[in-house]
Amino acid sequence: MTDATAPTGAAIAPQVTTEVQANDHAHPDLRVWGLLTFLVSESLMFGGFFAAYLMVRGAASQWPPEGTEVELLLPAINTVILVSSSFVIHLGDVAIKKNDIGGLRKWYAVTALMGAVFLVGQAYEYATLGYGLSSNIFANCFYLMTGFHGLHVFIGLLLILGVLWRSRRAGHYSDHKHTGVEMAEIYWHFVDIIWIVLFALLYILTQFS
Amino acid sequence: MTQAQIPLDDTTLLSGQEHHPIHKPWKWYDYFTYNIDHKVIGIQYLVTSFVFYLIGGLMAVAMRMELATPDPDFVDPSLYNALLTNHGTIMIFLWIVPAAIGGFGNYLIPLMIGARDMAFPNLNAIAFWLNPPAGLLLLGSFFFGGAQAGWTSYPPLSEITAPVAQSMWIGAIVLVGTSSILGALNFIVTILMMRVPSLSWDRLPLFCWAILATSALALVSTPVLAAGLILLLFDINFGTSFFKPDEGGNIIIYQHLFWFYSHPAVYLMILPIFGVMSEIIPVHARKPIFGYKAIAYSSLAICLVGLFVWVHHMFTSGTPPWMRLFFTISTLIVAVPTGVKIFSWVATLWGGKIRFTSAMLFAVGLLGMFVLGGLSGITLGVAPFDIHVHDTYYIVAHFHYVLFGGSVFGLYAAIYHWFPKMTGRMMNEKLGQVHFVMTFIGANLTFLPMHSLGMHGMPRRVAMYDPQFTALNKLCTFGAFMLAASLIPFLINAIWSWSRGPKASANPWNALTLEWTTASPPIVENWEVLPVVTTGPYEYGMSEEEAAAVEG
Amino acid sequence: MKQIPASLLTLTAGILITLISLWVGQNHGLLPEQASEAAVLVDELFNVMVMIATALFLVVIGAILLFCIRYRYRPGDEGDGIFVEGNLPLEAFWTAIPAILVIGLGVYSVQVFQEMGGFDPGSIHAGHGMMGGGSMSHQMPQMPQNSVAMMAQAPGDGAIATDAMSGMVAQMPEGTDPAVDPVPRFGFGANTAEEGRAPDLVVNVTGMQYAWLFNYPNSGIMTGELHVPVGKDVQLNLSAKDVIHSFWVPQFRLKQDALPGQSSGLRFVANKVGTYPVVCAELCGSYHGGMRSQVIVHPVEEFDEWLQQNTVAQQQNSAQTVAVNPADLSEGEYLAPYAQDMGVDAQVLSQLHPRS
Ligand code: HEA
Numbered sequence A: 001m002t003d004a005t006a007p008t009g010a011a012i013a014p015q016v017t018t019e020v021q022a023n024d025h026a027h028p029d030l031r032v033w034g035l036l037t038f039l040v041s042e043s044l045m046f047g048g049f050f051a052a053y054l055m056v057r058g059a060a061s062q063w064p065p066e067g068t069e070v071e072l073l074l075p076a077i078n079t080v081i082l083v084s085s086s087f088v089i090h091l092g093d094v095a096i097k098k099n100d101i102g103g104l105r106k107w108y109a110v111t112a113l114m115g116a117v118f119l120v121g122q123a124y125e126y127a128t129l130g131y132g133l134s135s136n137i138f139a140n141c142f143y144l145m146t147g148f149h150g151l152h153v154f155i156g157l158l159l160i161l162g163v164l165w166r167s168r169r170a171g172h173y174s175d176h177k178h179t180g181v182e183m184a185e186i187y188w189h190f191v192d193i194i195w196i197v198l199f200a201l202l203y204i205l206t207q208f209s
Numbered sequence B: 001m002t003q004a005q006i007p008l009d010d011t012t013l014l015s016g017q018e019h020h021p022i023h024k025p026w027k028w029y030d031y032f033t034y035n036i037d038h039k040v041i042g043i044q045y046l047v048t049s050f051v052f053y054l055i056g057g058l059m060a061v062a063m064r065m066e067l068a069t070p071d072p073d074f075v076d077p078s079l080y081n082a083l084l085t086n087h088g089t090i091m092i093f094l095w096i097v098p099a100a101i102g103g104f105g106n107y108l109i110p111l112m113i114g115a116r117d118m119a120f121p122n123l124n125a126i127a128f129w130l131n132p133p134a135g136l137l138l139l140g141s142f143f144f145g146g147a148q149a150g151w152t153s154y155p156p157l158s159e160i161t162a163p164v165a166q167s168m169w170i171g172a173i174v175l176v177g178t179s180s181i182l183g184a185l186n187f188i189v190t191i192l193m194m195r196v197p198s199l200s201w202d203r204l205p206l207f208c209w210a211i212l213a214t215s216a217l218a219l220v221s222t223p224v225l226a227a228g229l230i231l232l233l234f235d236i237n238f239g240t241s242f243f244k245p246d247e248g249g250n251i252i253i254y255q256h257l258f259w260f261y262s263h264p265a266v267y268l269m270i271l272p273i274f275g276v277m278s279e280i281i282p283v284h285a286r287k288p289i290f291g292y293k294a295i296a297y298s299s300l301a302i303c304l305v306g307l308f309v310w311v312h313h314m315f316t317s318g319t320p321p322w323m324r325l326f327f328t329i330s331t332l333i334v335a336v337p338t339g340v341k342i343f344s345w346v347a348t349l350w351g352g353k354i355r356f357t358s359a360m361l362f363a364v365g366l367l368g369m370f371v372l373g374g375l376s377g378i379t380l381g382v383a384p385f386d387i388h389v390h391d392t393y394y395i396v397a398h399f400h401y402v403l404f405g406g407s408v409f410g411l412y413a414a415i416y417h418w419f420p421k422m423t424g425r426m427m428n429e430k431l432g433q434v435h436f437v438m439t440f441i442g443a444n445l446t447f448l449p450m451h452s453l454g455m456h457g458m459p460r461r462v463a464m465y466d467p468q469f470t471a472l473n474k475l476c477t478f479g480a481f482m483l484a485a486s487l488i489p490f491l492i493n494a495i496w497s498w499s500r501g502p503k504a505s506a507n508p509w510n511a512l513t514l515e516w517t518t519a520s521p522p523i524v525e526n527w528e529v530l531p532v533v534t535t536g537p538y539e540y541g542m543s544e545e546e547a548a549a550v551e552g
Numbered sequence C: 001m002k003q004i005p006a007s008l009l010t011l012t013a014g015i016l017i018t019l020i021s022l023w024v025g026q027n028h029g030l031l032p033e034q035a036s037e038a039a040v041l042v043d044e045l046f047n048v049m050v051m052i053a054t055a056l057f058l059v060v061i062g063a064i065l066l067f068c069i070r071y072r073y074r075p076g077d078e079g080d081g082i083f084v085e086g087n088l089p090l091e092a093f094w095t096a097i098p099a100i101l102v103i104g105l106g107v108y109s110v111q112v113f114q115e116m117g118g119f120d121p122g123s124i125h126a127g128h129g130m131m132g133g134g135s136m137s138h139q140m141p142q143m144p145q146n147s148v149a150m151m152a153q154a155p156g157d158g159a160i161a162t163d164a165m166s167g168m169v170a171q172m173p174e175g176t177d178p179a180v181d182p183v184p185r186f187g188f189g190a191n192t193a194e195e196g197r198a199p200d201l202v203v204n205v206t207g208m209q210y211a212w213l214f215n216y217p218n219s220g221i222m223t224g225e226l227h228v229p230v231g232k233d234v235q236l237n238l239s240a241k242d243v244i245h246s247f248w249v250p251q252f253r254l255k256q257d258a259l260p261g262q263s264s265g266l267r268f269v270a271n272k273v274g275t276y277p278v279v280c281a282e283l284c285g286s287y288h289g290g291m292r293s294q295v296i297v298h299p300v301e302e303f304d305e306w307l308q309q310n311t312v313a314q315q316q317n318s319a320q321t322v323a324v325n326p327a328d329l330s331e332g333e334y335l336a337p338y339a340q341d342m343g344v345d346a347q348v349l350s351q352l353h354p355r356s
């Protein structure tokens, strides 16, 4: 009965010829594309924070509020460390493309170290600043944004350590097989770029107002 | 495509890429487990979201019972607010979005593009499994009073009422938001990279175009909502004051962050449905879709313009004059691409041989309901008029026409259309017709009078109202009961047909898109051998010569 | 049946649709009573939109029904429909028509918006007539003024305006943040006829869970319902104490959120004597639905009388009014004096839970 309404004499039935394709069942590796798409999304979350920050700042009569000192020296050193680590990690990528596992391990280890220094530096900064998360609206923004970024640095660090761990297995990475290495690198660059924007908003922009 | 250039790597960070050559069909209990088959995940999404629809609908019925009389007598006013908040939240975040994108998107996209699965099957399963805990959080929040600040949760109200429940609400939204982002990423990569080589862009089914557009929108707008909700969560629980005006915060920021997502969210809920319409109408009208390119591009246009209209929800809020006008104009522009779609579907009906299957009835019903809701939307876009009706039942009428008359009708149409593919069995057409008639009448009875209520002065989100509005409210309540009753024939039909309906052939509607070229239900991994596309998806009524000409 | 030419049918349909739309545009029965000058503008705009919408609706639905009947499947005919994939001129046509319509609507709505005073919500331009209020800082004004008579000579410059405003802030109920910039940044300002003039009457409106407070800065009157003279230009300065509320008078077609921490305003001319509801339109808690009051539009002389009487009455107990610190009272006690005006019964008030 249900079928009664279905047309039976359509002029064309789907024409599907069969053709066996090479590599038909292999699942293509699209992780890099996935990561890039994901980072687009992530950057918009930071974008939301940045927008909120700028709106709060725009409405405030004094920014940062009275008595809230923004330290500059330590974060500047931290920035230099983080930005240069982006170049270091790239050396690791270059190395693996030349099949140089030792080079990969060396540069990734240096990057991990730099990342760790950055995190320690940030923790030190938190501990020595005279204000906490809930002190005032600037402090709210400051801790939330740097904290969120710090979390991302931490995740990036874990990715790098993961690559180092895996690279111990012989032949795990090679010049034609290093997607994991690339993904860690891409993520690290992303974390770096976000930091540059954050640094500009939180540290530099606060010097002139 | 470029797939070949990407070196293979067995580090399985994101996806399980092991291949299972054994094609053993899934058992019923496989549907209750962590499973990475896109078809299983699609059905998991559909069934869970439908359960949430029933729960959300039950809340709506409770609200309508309260509103049958002007006094707050049926439920406590705080409970009423909790009901309306969770009704809105569940319907949007746990019914329409997961059913349309997660359910039909997952089930159909790989089949329509000739892929064996999504790009990241494991990620897909993870995305699904974020939904049930989100639902449990929402339901559990009722033990703490339930979130009571509306689905929009504007601070400061959301910061001072039922903080535990409100935090649970935020947790739930962040979970479904994450699910939505992961799903969107998966769709984008799948559609861009995994089409069978013979499927060129101009032969891509319009549903895929719609999901592509939807995913792009979800990808850029959802994280902004997440940002806003994280700020809200910190305000409630960790002593920050982003939205506390007396401590330097600014409540309007929340509204911008919220609507930057939530306006696009309404397109997240309608674009996949538009895609469904473009699939169903040609098949049952036996006509090629009219204006393929125009429909595909208008999805993208709606997406793009849809990102720049959010302030139309804030016309009476802290919105400066230039913004009110800018967003009036941008909102009105959305009518143009939407109109293109509507007119194209109507033109597709012209000269067809229309079969009024249940799927087609719902599709045609959708056209009528959505046009009315869309036109009332245009009146809302005009700031000087919206000032009068903002936050009244006129708004409630508008969005139920587009959401119920649009998204829900579309989902029903899709269920009737693809049920044979998913279950291998046909649904009963008679029961389907009864379901349609009851839903159509019920929806209009419930939501049409709301226009008048709002215009004459009844605000929304109230448990008590002026007695002059009693008669129309009774009518709405009656309509809601009718909608509840309309589910009986549907549920009987779905459950009965699933277990013992007549067996469906691979292609019961004689349709041309790829999903109909495989068995009903499709085997695990979809095809024995990958299909090769030789015709467009909508070439109904093409004569042999024309076909030859196209090929030549 | 004889063959009627298609063009004739189309023409008849066109004329019919036009006539029906014109009729529906005037007789939809959706609009409540008109009681302000803005309402006239808004209603005209709405009627035009209903007209356009009706025409579009009829065309689309008509076409759908027509095609559904004409091209329905007939048993036995298993073939496909006509092979048509598109038609460029037709598609261009139905892209252009809505585009033109919405552009037209956009232009029209900008015009209405401007006439309503939407461009300059802060246009209070305090004239010197109001300076009396400005000099009194934190006390209730001593001199009763016939505020209706206050007319501005010239738009005051910024400094003067701010000065005058600070007088108004002083009258706001306890707990309102005086640091808030009192010049409304959001809402509606003077309509085109009143542009550049000071309002005839200024009322400070405070929303709180779940009541409206109306304060007349120039006479010190504090009430739970709004009294305004008919035909005069009234400025409301809106603020909120706890959460967002929204001030709505359906018969005025005006609504504006009262926002904690930000100032907004509405300026209007009521043009019909009567009593109309003031509704809170923004969800503000459990008893949001009960947060209602009234606006009473008086004939001018009657309003002056009301003003006089209440000024005297309030001066006697003004000291007491100021001394009351709402924080010390339960919400129910605090609101009790206004309960009657708001139409909230005592039982509801007693149920209000204490502020958290
Ligand atoms: C599926 C969901 C969906 C869809 C598709 C839409 C579609 C539209 N919506 Fe709606 N809307 C909601 C869901 C949706 N909305 C929800 C949930 C809310 C309330 C949120 C809340 O506050 O809780 C809301 C609220 C809302 C508001 C805020 C009202 C207020 O709170 O004051 C506005 C204002 O501009 C608006 C406008 C529009 C417009 C212009 C469209 C357009 O996209 C419509 C376009 C369609 C047509 C116009 C019809 C077909 C076209 C033609 C026939 C062509 C010819 C037409 C013309 C020339 C006009 N909507």
Ligand code: HEA
Pocket (backbone or CB within 6 Å): B053, B054, B055, B056, B057, B058, B060, B061, B063, B064, B084, B085, B087, B088, B089, B091, B092, B095, B096, B149, B150, B151, B152, B396, B400, B403, B404, B407, B408, B446, B460, B461, B462, B463, B476, B480, B483, B484, B485, B487
């Ligand atoms: C897709 C979205 C969607 C859908 C489908 C619906 C469906 C319905 N809605 Fe909903 N609604 C919203 C989205 C939706 N709504 C949103 C976003 C809001 C705004 C919230 C806010 O203001 O914050 C809202 C608000 C809203 C209000 C306004 C509340 C207020 O402002 O005070 C009302 C009032 O009548 C209402 C009614 C209904 C009714 C009667 C239905 C009916 O169509 C429901 C039909 C379904 C049923 C009737 C199912 C019944 C099922 C059973 C009886 C079986 C039960 C069995 C088991 C549980 C096992 N809705």
Ligand code: CUA
Pocket (backbone or CB within 6 Å): C207, C208, C209, C210, C244, C245, C246, C280, C281, C282, C283, C284, C285, C288, C289, C291
């Ligand atoms: Cu105040 Cu609602």
Ligand SMILES: [Cu+2]
Pocket (backbone or CB within 6 Å): B262, B263, B266, B309, B310, B312, B313
């Ligand atoms: Cu919107």
